[in-house]
Amino acid sequence: MQLRVARHTERLDEVVAFYRDGLGLPEVGGFRDHDGYDGVFLELPGTGAHLELTSGGGHGAPAPHPESLLVLYLGGEDAVRRAAGRLGADPVAPANPYWAAHALTFEDPDGFRVVLVPARWPAPAVVDVAVHTGPRAELRRLFALAEDSARALDAYLEAGQVLVAREDGRVVGHLQLMETGDPAEAAVNSMAVAPEHQGRGVGRTLLVAAIERAREQGRRRLVVATAAADTGNLRFYQRLGFRLRAVERDAFTEAAGYAPGIAIDGVPLRDRVRLDLDL
DSSP: OOOEEEEEOSOHHHHHHIIIIISOOOEEEEEEEETTEEEEEEEETTTTEEEEEEEETTOOOOOOOTTOEEEEEOSSHHHHHHHHHHHTSOOOOOSSHHHHHHOEEEEOTTSOEEEEESSOOOOOOOOEEEEOOSOGGGGHHHHHHHOSOHHHHHHHTTSSEEEEEEETTEEEEEEEEEOOSOTTEEEEEEEEEOGGGTTSSHHHHHHHHHHHHHHHTTOSEEEEEEETTOHHHHHHHHHTTOEEEEEETTOSOGGGTOOTTOEETTEESOOEEEEEEEO
C-alpha cells in the first residue's frame, strides 16, 4: 500500500511555499488546469508518502481544526530548529498539551497545524508470542517493571501462564494470565514491555494474543487491574475495548509492600481500577 494525502486550498502558491520551502518537503510533480484543477505533489522523505495540494474546481478550502494535525518526526532537535527558522513564524500553542512538551506546532497559511517532533518515528516491532516454558526467574526483571512491591511479586510470580513476546529471539515483553475463581473469566495479572521496546506495539500484540487465548479457552470475559494513577495504562486498555468495572481504594499501601510516596506522572499511587472485556 502507498499513501498520498490530498488537501484543497485557495492559497496554493502560499501553502506550497510553506511546505516546500519552509518545511523542506521536495516537490516531485504536479499539474495545471486538469479539468479545472491545479495541483502540486510534495514528498515526505523516507516514508514513500506524498502530500498533494490542489486548488480550483469551484470548491472552497476546508476549515482547519486545532486537533487536525500533520505530525512530522524530523529525527533531531537541530532539524526542528532549522525548519522553524525557515518558516520564520512563532509556534502556536497546541490543543493537546502532550505536543507542548514534545514538539513545536506551527500553522500553515490556511490555518492547518503542523507538529514538528524532534524524535524519530519508532519502527513497529515484529514479534513472536508464545507460552514461556523456562524458569520464571528469567522474567523477573520484566515483572518488576509492572510491580512496585517485591512482596506482591513473590506471591504470584510462579502462578498462572505467561506469554512472552520475542524479537530476534530475545524476550522483550510478557503477559501473565491467571484464573479468577470464575470459570467464565481469565485475568491479565501482569504485563510489561522492556523500556527500549516500548511504543512499538509489543504490548498491544501481547494483549491481542491473550484475548484470543482466552476465547479459545471458552472464557466470556477478560479482566485486568491497573493503578488509577497510571492514565497511560487506562488509555491503553480502553482503546482495546476494556470497560471500567470497579475501583478499589487504598490498594497500594505500605502494608501491601509498597513504599510510601510513589507517584506516576505526579499522581499518587493509591487506588486500583478494575476493567473487563466482554469476549
